[in-house]
Amino acid sequence: YLLSEPFWRAWSAETDRPSLRVFFVRRWARIAPAYWLNIVLIFALGLVLVPDVPDRLLRFVAGLTFTSGLTWQTFFPIEINLPLWSIGYEVFAYVLLAAAALVWFRLPGRKTLLKGFGFWTLVFAAVILVDLALLSFTQTDAQGKGWEFGPYGGAKLWWPNYNPVGFFGIFLIGILAAGVSTYLTRWRLAGWD
Numbered sequence: 001y002l003l004s005e006p007f008w009r010a011w012s013a014e015t016d017r018p019s020l021r022v023f024f025v026r027r028w029a030r031i032a033p034a035y036w037l038n039i040v041l042i043f044a045l046g047l048v049l050v051p052d053v054p055d056r057l058l059r060f061v062a063g064l065t066f067t068s069g070l071t072w073q074t075f076f077p078i079e080i081n082l083p084l085w086s087i088g089y090e091v092f093a094y095v096l097l098a099a100a101a102l103v104w105f106r107l108p109g110r111k112t113l114l115k116g117f118g119f120w121t122l123v124f125a126a127v128i129l130v131d132l133a134l135l136s137f138t139q140t141d142a143q144g145k146g147w148e149f150g151p152y153g154g155a156k157l158w159w160p161n162y163n164p165v166g167f168f169g170i171f172l173i174g175i176l177a178a179g180v181s182t183y184l185t186r187w188r189l190a191g192w193d
Contacts, residue, residue: 001175002178003023003097003174004097004174004175004178004179005178005182007104007105008116008178008179008181010105011104011111011116011179011182012111012182012183014110014111016105017102020101020102023098024098027091027094031087031091035087036064039060039063039064039084042078042081042084043078046078046080050079053079053152054073054152055073055074055152056079059073059076059077060077062088063084063088064077066087066092067088068085068088069088069092069159069167072140075155075162076151076152076154076155082151088164089167092164092168093167093168096168100119104116104120113179113183116179120172120175120176123172124172124176127165127166127168128169130165131163131165131169134163134165134166135160135163139160140156140159140160144156145157
């Protein structure tokens with residue numbers, strides 16, 4: 001909601017798209033330094049506390065590059081502090097928001113409410129189709145699957161049911177809500193109670 005609101009305000013005012021450079025610098029400054037410090041320190045601690053971990057280096061590199069959610073093998077970037085899986089998903093949503101905004105603001109003609117909601121509804125439909133394809137064609141096998149096999153088995157259980165594209169579908173609900181809020185505010189300010 002909050003990240004898309006400046007884009008909706010610009011759209012409703014029929015002005016230029018907010019700077020994606022500023023968008024990414026702010027996102028990077030908010031997330032990357034603390035995340036990288038955390039993941040490096042916890043990775044080092046994990047070498048001592050949990051010495052036998054499958055795909056440790058691959059998972060760590062995927063975590064550093066925010067791509068850990070692209071496969072079940074890297075879903076949890078480090079063995080300790082498992083909630084760090086969500087950071088890669090968050091960054092993935094930022095990238096998809098920015099990519100969609102590039103297309104959105106290049107649509108020909110006036111920037112109307114109908115066109116804005118139509119665009120994001122099509123994005124939502126595309127996300128649902130990709131999510132359904134992931135759910136249909138990328139299921140993991142049963143060997144070593146489940147939390148009884150630790151985080152690696154838990155990741156195999158969760159993925160692809162929890163995938164970054166599906167997560168962006170949830171993010172899209174906030175984007176659409178920001179559009180509704182922006183237009184309601186605009187109408188109230190115009191005196192259209």
